[in-house]
Amino acid sequence: MGKQATEMLKGTLEGIILAILASRSAYGYEITAWLRQQGFSEIAEGTVYALLVRVEQRGLVDVEKVPSEKGPPRKVYSLNTQGQEYLTEFWRTWSFLSERLEQLRDGGR
C-alpha cells in the first residue's frame, strides 16, 4: 500500500488493536497474523509488539502468560475497563475525522 498507509496508521493502529482485544483476548503473534490476513499485509511484527508493550504500560490491557505447545510462552492480552474507556474515546475521535473526510471527498465531487 505504500508510505501513505504507514503514516495513516500512526494513531489508528493502536485503536485497531484495542478494538480487536475488545472482542476477544489475543497474543502478539496472533494479532499480527490476523492483521496480515485482513489486508494489512505490510505490518511489521516489531510494530505490533511495541504497541502492545505501550498499551500495557498505560494500563489499558491485562496480560497473562500462557504456555504454548508450539514455541515459547504466549503473552495473552485482554482489554480492561480503562482500555474500554480509551477505546470509546478512540471511536469518538475516529468518527469526527471520518465525517470531515467523507465531507471533503464529496465536496471535491
Added chain:
Amino acid sequence: MGKQATEMLKGTLEGIILAILASRSAYGYEITAWLRQQGFSEIAEGTVYALLVRVEQRGLVDVEKVPSEKGPPRKVYSLNTQGQEYLTEFWRTWSFLSERLEQLRDGGR
C-alpha cells in the same frame, strides 16, 4: 480533542489539505482558518505551513505569490496533475483503512 486526534492526523492531514486544494486554490493562513472553523480547532499554524512546504517540495502543488492588501504577500497553492494522482491514491488508502475500521467497530458487539 486531545492526543489521540493529534496522532490520528498524522498522514491524513496531508490528504485533507490536498483535498481542499483540489476544489480551490488557497494559501496557508486561509487553510488554517478554514480547518479551525471545520472543527479542527487545535491545528497549529506551523503545522500547516510545514506541510505546505513539504508537498511543494514533492511537486504535488504549484505556487504563486500574490500581493495582499493586508499584510505580507500570500503564497497561493493549487493542486497540479501529480498532486491529483497522489490524492487519488490517498483516497484509495483511506477507503481501505476506513472499511477495516467500520468492520471492526461493528464486530465489537
Added chain:
DNA sequence: ACCAGTACCTTGTGATACAGACTAGCGAGG
C-alpha cells in the same frame, strides 16, 4: 508611536511505524 490583525517561517520535541537483527522453544527431515 503603538497595537491588532494578517501572513509566513523556524527550531526543537515527542510519538509512532518500520527495518532489521536477535533470542528462544519446538518438531520434522536429512
Added chain:
DNA sequence: CCTCGCTAGTCTGTATCACAAGGTACTGGT
C-alpha cells in the same frame, strides 16, 4: 545429531509527522 522452519517475543536505530513556541514582516486604526 543437527539444521531448518515455524512459533513467539524483544531490541536498536531511523524517518516521518504534528505540535509548541517563538520570530519576521506588512497594513491600518487609535
